[in-house]
Amino acid sequence: QVQLVESGGGSVQTGGSLRLSCTASGRTFSSYAVGWFRQAPGKEREFVAVIPWSLGNPYYVDSVKGRFTVSRDNAKNTAYLQMNSLNPEDTANYYCAATSRIYPATRAYEYTYWGQGTQVTVSS
Numbered sequence: 814q815v816q817l818v819e820s821g822g823g824s825v826q827t828g829g830s831l832r833l834s835c836t837a838s839g840r841t842f843s844s845y846a847v848g849w850f851r852q853a854p855g856k857e858r859e860f861v862a863v864i865p866w867s868l869g870n871p872y873y874v875d876s877v878k879g880r881f882t883v884s885r886d887n888a889k890n891t892a893y894l895q896m897n898s899l900n901p902e903d904t905a906n907y908y909c910a911a912t913s914r915i916y917p918a919t920r921a922y923e924y925t926y927w928g929q930g931t932q933v934t935v936s937s
Contacts, residue, residue: 815839815911815926822907822931825899829935833894835909835928843867843887846912848924849894851905851933858908860919864892872917876902899935906930 821833835847848863862883864871871883880899885892892909910924918924 817909817928819928819931822933824934827900827937829899830897835892837890842890847892848910850908853905858921863917865916901935901937904935906932
């Protein structure tokens with residue numbers, strides 16, 4: 814089992830930045846790729862980004878490329894999502910998840926472990 818806890822959400826204005834953290838406990842965190850998803854009210858959960866467990870490049874959905882950066886520190890059992898140039902369309906509950914599926918996994922069903930989510934609200 815891997816337990817994931819997100820933090821760092823909040824409210825910002827358009828153009829602002831936030832850094833989300835995803836801290837893991839339990840089984841070896843470094844064995845899993847870590848993905849970030851988001852879900853806005855009334856919408857399906859959407860893939861945002863994923864970072865492999867070790868070597869390899871992160872993968873992003875087109876709408877966040879150039880604005881979001883995913884990273885991880887396996888020594889701290891923590892993954893991060895740096896979000897810059899935020900706009901109201903980024904408003905959602907953000908989740909981190911862990912997977913051992915073939916990289917890059919971009920569908921929610923490919924992920925085994927999930928955090929509880931952290932809310933990000935961007936106002937205009």
